[in-house]
Amino acid sequence: MVLSKRERIIFAVTLVCVGLLIISEFVVDPVLARLDEMETQRQQLQDELEEAQFLLANHGAMQRKWRALVSDGLRSDAEAESKVLTALREWSGNAGLALSSIKPDRIASDKGLQEMIFTVAGKGTLESVSRFLWQIETAALPVKVRDIQLGSGSESEGTMSLQLHLSALYLGTPERSSDAKQPEVDYGYDI
Structure with a gap:
């Protein structure tokens, strides 16, 4: 068979x-895909390197800050409970919030830092609730609000109810047994 020109x-x-x-399907496209993958990996490694360099540059400052936190922090469960209860009473008094109950609850942990949860209930105006929460958030104590519930109270009085779970961290010896949970004690009081 002869083909024409x-x-x-x-x-x-x-x-x-x-x-x-x-060639495009089996050579060029895989090479381009691999180059894109390598560029993404390079960018990720570059970000990790920058973060590591930042941490190394701030190592001394962070060590000093950590030592200050540990030295000023709460060392035992009794100290944590006492200081947080005192602070809650002070904060509620400053804010004009009437606390009806405070219930501490220890959480068993096998790690170095221990956690204690305080269930706090009270009533007050919106302004007093916001001042109370502001004092918690700006406190020097190692505490944070885990969850919060606000309810409307009497509209004529302009009050609202507050219930929150406050987490406090303290240094402590880890408990050896999960059965070693402390009994819950109600430190309720009326202002």
């Missing part, structure tokens, strides 16, 4: 197109 040109162009398609 035109058919040979069409055949050659077709072979070149199929060859380019095969």
